[in-house]
Amino acid sequence: MNRRHLLAATGAAAVTPFIRPAGAQTLTRATLRLKWLTQAQFAGFYVAQQKGYYREAGIDLTINPGGPNLLTENLVASGADTFGLSGGTDSVFAARERNLPIICAGVMHQQTPFVFVTRADGPIRTLADFRGKTITTWFTGANFVLLGMLAQAGLSRGDFTMQPQQVSVQPFVDRQVDVVTATRYNEFFTLMQRVGRDNLRTFVPDDHGITFPRDTVIVSEQTARDRPQTVTAFLRATIRGWRDALRDGKAGVDAVMSVAPTLNRPHQEFMMEEAGKLMVAGGAAQNGLFWIDRPVVQAAHDFFLRHEVIKTRLDLAAAYNSSFLEAIPLADRMA
Amino acid sequence: MNAAAMAALRLMGGVILAGLAWEAAVVGFGIRPHLLPRLSDIFAAIALTPGAYWAGLQRTAAETLIGFAAGTAVGIANGLLFFRAPVLRDMLLPVFVVSQTIPVIAFGALVVMWFGNTLMAKAVIAFYLTFFPVTVNTLLGLNSVDPRQAALLRSFGATPTQILFRLQLPMALPQIFVALRLGASLSLVGAIVGEWFGDNTGIGVLLLQAMYNESVVALWAAILCAALLGTGFYALVAWAERRIVFWGAEQ
Amino acid sequence: MSGTSAARGVLGAVLILALWEATARGFALPAYTLPAVTQILAAVWEHRAALQAAALVTGFEAVTGYAIGALAGIGMATLLVLARPLRVGVLPLLLAINSVPVVAWSPLVLLWFGVGVSSKIVMVALAVGFTIFLSALAGFDRVDRRSVDLMRSFGAGRMGIFWRLRLPAALPLIAAGLRVATVRSLIVAIVTEMLGAYGGLGWIIYQSVTLIDFVQVWAAILVASTLSLAFFGAVGALERRFIFWR
Numbered sequence: 049m050n051r052r053h054l055l056a057a058t059g060a061a062a063v064t065p066f067i068r069p070a071g072a073q074t075l076t077r078a079t080l081r082l083k084w085l086t087q088a089q090f091a092g093f094y095v096a097q098q099k100g101y102y103r104e105a106g107i108d109l110t111i112n113p114g115g116p117n118l119l120t121e122n123l124v125a126s127g128a129d130t131f132g133l134s135g136g137t138d139s140v141f142a143a144r145e146r147n148l149p150i151i152c153a154g155v156m157h158q159q160t161p162f163v164f165v166t167r168a169d170g171p172i173r174t175l176a177d178f179r180g181k182t183i184t185t186w187f188t189g190a191n192f193v194l195l196g197m198l199a200q201a202g203l204s205r206g207d208f209t210m211q212p213q214q215v216s217v218q219p220f221v222d223r224q225v226d227v228v229t230a231t232r233y234n235e236f237f238t239l240m241q242r243v244g245r246d247n248l249r250t251f252v253p254d255d256h257g258i259t260f261p262r263d264t265v266i267v268s269e270q271t272a273r274d275r276p277q278t279v280t281a282f283l284r285a286t287i288r289g290w291r292d293a294l295r296d297g298k299a300g301v302d303a304v305m306s307v308a309p310t311l312n313r314p315h316q317e318f319m320m321e322e323a324g325k326l327m328v329a330g331g332a333a334q335n336g337l338f339w340i341d342r343p344v345v346q347a348a349h350d351f352f353l354r355h356e357v358i359k360t361r362l363d364l365a366a367a368y369n370s371s372f373l374e375a376i377p378l379a380d381r382m383a
Numbered sequence: 384m385n386a387a388a389m390a391a392l393r394l395m396g397g398v399i400l401a402g403l404a405w406e407a408a409v410v411g412f413g414i415r416p417h418l419l420p421r422l423s424d425i426f427a428a429i430a431l432t433p434g435a436y437w438a439g440l441q442r443t444a445a446e447t448l449i450g451f452a453a454g455t456a457v458g459i460a461n462g463l464l465f466f467r468a469p470v471l472r473d474m475l476l477p478v479f480v481v482s483q484t485i486p487v488i489a490f491g492a493l494v495v496m497w498f499g500n501t502l503m504a505k506a507v508i509a510f511y512l513t514f515f516p517v518t519v520n521t522l523l524g525l526n527s528v529d530p531r532q533a534a535l536l537r538s539f540g541a542t543p544t545q546i547l548f549r550l551q552l553p554m555a556l557p558q559i560f561v562a563l564r565l566g567a568s569l570s571l572v573g574a575i576v577g578e579w580f581g582d583n584t585g586i587g588v589l590l591l592q593a594m595y596n597e598s599v600v601a602l603w604a605a606i607l608c609a610a611l612l613g614t615g616f617y618a619l620v621a622w623a624e625r626r627i628v629f630w631g632a633e634q
Numbered sequence: 635m636s637g638t639s640a641a642r643g644v645l646g647a648v649l650i651l652a653l654w655e656a657t658a659r660g661f662a663l664p665a666y667t668l669p670a671v672t673q674i675l676a677a678v679w680e681h682r683a684a685l686q687a688a689a690l691v692t693g694f695e696a697v698t699g700y701a702i703g704a705l706a707g708i709g710m711a712t713l714l715v716l717a718r719p720l721r722v723g724v725l726p727l728l729l730a731i732n733s734v735p736v737v738a739w740s741p742l743v744l745l746w747f748g749v750g751v752s753s754k755i756v757m758v759a760l761a762v763g764f765t766i767f768l769s770a771l772a773g774f775d776r777v778d779r780r781s782v783d784l785m786r787s788f789g790a791g792r793m794g795i796f797w798r799l800r801l802p803a804a805l806p807l808i809a810a811g812l813r814v815a816t817v818r819s820l821i822v823a824i825v826t827e828m829l830g831a832y833g834g835l836g837w838i839i840y841q842s843v844t845l846i847d848f849v850q851v852w853a854a855i856l857v858a859s860t861l862s863l864a865f866f867g868a869v870g871a872l873e874r875r876f877i878f879w880r
Contacts, residue, residue, distance in 0.1 A: 079500075081581065082581075084595075085591060085592055085595060086583065086592075095730060111582060112500050112581050112582075113581045113588075114581050114583065115491065115579050115580055115581045115582075115591060116579065116591070116828065116829060116840070116842060117488060117489070117491045117492075117579070117580075117828055117839070117843050118491050118492055118580055118581050118843075119492060119843050119846060120495065120845065121496060121846060122492045122666045122843075122846070122848075123492060123496065123666075124643055126492075126496050126664075126666060126667060127493055128492075128496045128499070135844070137845070139844070142845055142846045146665075146846050147664075148664075148666065148846065148848070161471075188843060188844040188845065189839070207553075211832055211835070212749075212831070212832055213749075216597055216745055216748075216749070216830075218417075218597070218743065218745065218748075219748065219749070238596075240595050308435075308583070308588075308592060309432040309435040310428075310432050310435050310589055310592060310593070310601055310604075311435075311592065312596060313594065313596060315596065320452065337441055362443070394726075397726055401727065401730075417745070418746065455845070469639075470642060473638070473639040473640075473643055473646070474642045474643065474645060474646030474649075475646055477643040477647060478645060478646055478647060478650055480863075480866075481647075481863065482815060484820070484821070484830075484837075484858070484859040484862035484863060484866075485855055485859055486824045486825055486839075486855070486858065488667075488819045488824075488825050488828055488849060489824070489839045489854075489855055492843070493667075493668070496667065497838075503797055555660075560635050563814030564702070568735060571669075571735050572735040572736065572737055575735055575738060576737055576825075582851055586738075590738055590741055591741075594668070594744070594745070594829075595743065597745070599745065601743070602742055602745075603742075605835060606738050606739070606742065609734050609735055609738040610730060610733050610734045612679035613733035613734055613735060614730065614733040617733055623859055
């Protein structure tokens with residue numbers, strides 16, 4: 049059963065999706081691995097798939113959701129998936145440092161997608177007030193962003209308690225912790241529901257000069273080298289889907305909910321809206337969706353290097369490749 | 384068959400009673416919905432998108448059944464093999480034991496790399512959890528057969544195959560079924576955990592989505608589906624046991 | 635286990651490890667597919683401090699949950715055997731709860747008991763409790779009806795029958811349940827940690843995956859596996875020491 053996969057994996061050769069005739073036209077079979085479970089954050093991909101944009105671009109695409117303990121970089125590097133929407137600049141750095149043969153071909157969220165949240169009526173008004181407080185955050189990158197922000201306020205590691213955050217924002221709601229980390233499109237919605245928007249104060253990394261682009265489109269080095277036109281075709285169709293989704297958010301949510309019908313619609317509509325803002329912010333305003341803003345990526349790289357999250361200086365020119373995007377006319381990339 | 388009808392009726396009465404008690408407890412004690420929602424709210428959530436739950440139920444059931452069937456077949460074959468070849472048993476059984484101490488969920492990516500995103504990948508995990516208890520219990524059951532009985536049959540000119548199918552395997556069946564009942568729930572666990580490695584349909588997917596969206600109602604809806612599947616499958620195995628091992632049923 | 639079978643077991647393990655090492659090295663597999671055994675051992679040594687701390691957390695959760703679960707399981711089985719009317723009402727409910735796979739409870743338990751140690755202990759106690767409850771109940775019920783009638787005719791009460799007849803009959807099954815539950819307790823603790831925790835082997839596994847350190851994942855699994863086997867062995871040794879009639 050399924051010897052092909054087994055052989056491919058043990059042989060460590062990347063499985064290049066084979067070309068199969070489908071009717072008159074030849075479609076390239078490919079898969080996209082998302083960074084997380086199906087939700088409106090990925091609406092554009094589902095819109096493009098359901099409207100047949102990928103097929104028109106010659107790609108027979110299967111969208112595979114992510115999950116806890118699945119790493120997109122890993123699955124794309126091994127050839128199990130063709131394309132990936134991976135964690136972000138941080139996970140691309142980590143993958144490149146560990147010699148995973150993947151490159152980034154586009155960046156979805158131009159700004160840091162998460163913020164640090166406190167209670168508006170609480171004792172924390174400035175970053176300096178974080179001293180002695182209990183903070184929960186993700187230990188996969190967000191922790192270093194916060195450390196960097198707090199360093200600007202003169203605080204160092206021992207001045208506060210930092211705990212890993214998973215699953216639930218309930219400890220913050222129950223006032224067991226003072227600061228919680230929230231993506232603008234997901235946890236923040238839950239917080240608004242449980243605590244109320246007016247009772248929340250946010251600390252935005254970008255306001256403190258730390259921008260941390262996330263949700264990166266990745267492909268294996270082999271795909272990038274051997275089939276650049278497929279990568280460009282994928283990006284072109286993806287951007288078409290996203291342009292539709294950004295213009296008509298309701299239809300975008302519909303596309304997602306046709307795949308995952310048990311999701312909560314108001315939450316998904318909020319997510320669509322917020323994720324959309326992140327996509328058109330920063331460099332995307334002039335250079336179109338999925339733009340790789342090199343100075344920003346460089347700054348994030350230097351920041352991580354300074355905090356020793358990555359130990360070695362990376363060749364960013366090799367890790368981030370804009371050529372696939374640039375093969376698409378700018379007018380077609382604009383939101 | 385009247386007794387069976389009565390039993391079914393009693394069971395139904397019990398389920399309805401438990402449901403009412405749940406509803407009454409939540410309303411009566413004013414339990415906060417994020418701790419325990421009302422049963423009626425959970426049913427309402429299911430009724431809102433019945434298709435998703437039905438599809439999930441079917442998908443997970445298929446994965447469970449395939450994994451269970453494969454686990455049973457391989458487990459019994461292993462047991463027979465180890466019974467006949469003690470050298471293999473001594474060499475491989477400890478390795479099997481070690482394999483069972485590994486939490487599969489840690490290898491989500493490996494499972495996807497090796498078996499893709501298919502129904503089979505989930506069935507493989509269900510299989511992995513099922514085959515071991517079946518192997519061990521088959522071996523135990525075969526070993527518990529009195530050698531004197533086998534010797535007696537042999538003296539009547541029975542071939543080893545005949546002894547196996549007429550004496551040893553039937554005598555081992557009660558033990559094997561103990562493992563099958565365990566395997567019924569383990570294979571469901573395997574299927575659900577397997578669905579956590581990136582999939583669109585299944586009870587495991589519904590559980591995960593509900594958890595990360597902090598939707599307690601949806602979480603309970605998925606748990607009820609899992610309970611339905613778990614009870615149904617367990618009952619099926621128990622029924623098969625009563626039909627097949629009519630001589631050795633407990634009590 | 636006799637000397638030869640032990641030797642064969644060691645031989646089997648060595649052969650498999652050699653095959654593993656040869657596959658990983660021979661095909662030059664990248665660490666994200668299959669790291670070599672020696673690489674994993676080196677990682678265990680390199681991260682021994684962190685792994686030891688994590689093993690302590692996970693071990694504590696597993697053993698505490700195991701103890702609670704075992705006591706609750708045996709206690710509940712005893713109660714249901716002694717108080718028949720209770721059994722009719724409670725047993726179906728327990729069986730219904732048990733029919734939900736343990737992992738399905740984990741999201742709920744995490745939301746209820748938080749991300750800390752307590753949610754792991756609850757999950758382990760739940761898994762272990764049901765395993766041992768079911769084996770104890772089967773053991774208590776295993777007695778021959780005629781023996782019960784015989785003892786009753788000699789004037790033995792419910793308690794007398796329980797101590798002299800049911801408990802001795804049930805002990806081997808309870809012991810088997812206790813042994814099986816050891817491995818389960820660690821797996822359940824690790825799985826729950828992977829979904830949300832402040833520390834432990836499961837948390838290390840989760841972190842290592844997101845930080846793309848696959849050798850570390852295998853190292854944590856190796857430690858977990860060793861811990862399971864040690865727990866299994868310890869309970870087995872205790873059983874041999876105290877269940878003298880076997």
